[in-house]
Amino acid sequence: MFEFRFGVDDLAATWFAYSPLQEAVLSLRARRSAARYPEQQPWITGWRSRYETLDTALLESLIAPVGFVPDFLTPRPAAPRPDFHAELARLAATPPEVVRSDVLAAYGGDGSPLPPVLAGLIDDPAALTARVAEVLEAYWTRCLAPAWWPRARSVLEADIAYRGRMLSERGAEGLFSDLDVRLSWRGGVLRLTDPHPAVRAVGASVDVAGRGLVLIPTLSGLGAQTDISQVGPPLIAYPARGKATMAEGLDAGLRGDRGGPGGPLAGLIGSPRARLLVLLETPASTTELAHRLGVTPGAVSRHLGALAAAGLLDRTRHGRSVLYRRSRLGDALLGRES
Incomplete structure (x- = not known):
């Protein structure tokens, strides 16, 4: 531990x-x-x-x-x-x-x-x-x-945005308890318990001591982990929320006959824009969406611009990328508003 x-x-x-x-x-x-x-x-x-x-x-x-x-x-x-x-x-x-x-x-x-x-x-x-x-x-x-990587980055960005909300709403105990079952928080001590005997054998007690603990979401972790040696500043990697969505939409296209949604929504805004609206439950960039849908970035960009202008998408800049996500109005149009 x-x-x-x-x-x-x-x-x-x-x-x-x-x-x-x-x-x-x-x-x-x-x-x-x-x-x-x-x-x-x-x-x-x-x-x-x-x-x-x-x-x-x-x-x-x-x-x-x-x-x-x-x-x-x-x-x-x-x-x-x-x-x-x-x-x-x-x-x-x-x-x-x-x-x-x-x-x-x-x-x-x-x-x-x-x-x-x-x-x-x-x-x-x-x-x-x-x-x-x-x-x-x-x-x-x-x-x-x-x-x-564009797809992976959008999943990691979404995880970090969610964790920020958890910290503001539920405090440290709520944040750490939600990261992973291996983590527990009590009395100013964060415990990481790994089931593998080889990891337990090298467990350590670490003073954060002003160095700043960094929490790292990852797509490739099966549980929370830390450095074996603990010789550097402390860190904990944990499984990213939403990592199971990595392969979603890889074979889908913007056209309705390639798996896009039909029905009244497609009739209202068209199948390409309806498909994008369904996909954008989690943030994604133009490049990532183009790959997932098998179309050009230019085609995606035009549809995203129209959806954003109608108030159906929110845009957030992260470095050089712009991530799109369905807005509350977009949720309401899909009947998914909580």
């Missing part, structure tokens, strides 16, 4: 972030365990031919058999919405002794031997780090960035 002890001001310094680098690394778990990550399988199938052109032996060695990941691969985000390449640069600058220690700790969790690709590089951790950075960049560019 891990315990995170909060001082008077530590709760105010707790913040949320997501990490594209962490999502890239942990997405490799989904290839190993299709039954645990069914929502990721359509994506994996779609990029299989591109994935097989990469250094798959090295990529797949980044996840130890027990599921542990060397801590240097998932550094604490430096900002709420970091850039993947900025995070990768931080990874590439990891001291060699830290890389070696983290790899051995991850594989030592259940006594698994190092796979040949790691065994051949573990005594030259600088070379190992350079190769890992190179293969992760290729994996990101060829498989994740074009369509998977």
